[in-house]
Amino acid sequence: MSEFNNVTVVREANVYFDGKVTSRTVVFEDGAKKTLGMMLAGEYSFNTGLAELMEVIGGEMDVLLPGSTHWITVKAGESFDVPAHSKFDLVGKDFADYCCSYIEG
Amino acid sequence: MSEFNNVTVVREANVYFDGKVTSRTVVFEDGAKKTLGMMLAGEYSFNTGLAELMEVIGGEMDVLLPGSTHWITVKAGESFDVPAHSKFDLVGKDFADYCCSYIEG
Structure with a gap:
């Protein structure tokens, strides 16, 4: 279990796809922004x-990354990068x- | 939209009922704890x-409160209290x- 300290959390959830994907916005002291989210079973495009x-x-x-035709399975502890405007x-x-x-250019 | 400031957020979600109810734990400077949650369609007991x-x-x-036989509908902006150990x-x-x-006794 890990924590984010000294952050601001937006109370209202971000809701997508009828609630099958939802997240909470976390803002850090330096202005950096992350969302902590939950994705239920389904197919989604973002x-x-x-x-x-x-x-x-x-x-x-x-995950099907932009420009790829090859789906990859990303498991707990793994990550992937998505380019801006894609x-x-x-x-x-x-x-x-x-x-x-969210990575500022 | 409202915010919780200077808080700690636990990164991992709390997951109940196969993900149909999930929440994130937020801890305040004074040690008070809240969870921000999302409940999808279904029937749940807590x-x-x-x-x-x-x-x-x-x-x-x-909501069916402890000891009640009368369901109430609670809408956005409304709230209800649940006793401890119920x-x-x-x-x-x-x-x-x-x-x-979560209200400390």
Whole structure:
């Protein structure tokens, strides 16, 4: 178990796909932003603004990165990078607990 | 939109009912603890340790409080109290965003 200290948390959840993907926004002292999220079983497409580092905390997800035709399975403790201004696809068979870090250009 | 400032957030989610109810633990400077949670459609029973103040942030849930035979609908902006060491039942038709505060005796 790990913690983020001295942070601000937005009370209201971010809700996507009828609640099958939800997250909470965490803002750090230096202004950096992460979301802590939960993805339930399903197929999802997301568009990025900033680049993202996606860390899978629990469970697993299948990921199709932009420009790739090869799905990869990302498990707890593993991560993947998504470029800014791109689209990526996710498939969850069960639930996946994740942390998404937004990377300023 | 509101925020919790200068808090600690546990990175790993609390997962109940195969992920249909999940939450993140937030600890305040004075040691007070809340969870920010998401409840998807379904029927759930929870047991309390400490007393709880449940605030519905988004969506709604139907609640059967301990000792009651009358379901109440609790909507965004509303809340209910649950005694310590008791059991309460929830029914969600859609998703409900909530904040649960744990009240030390």
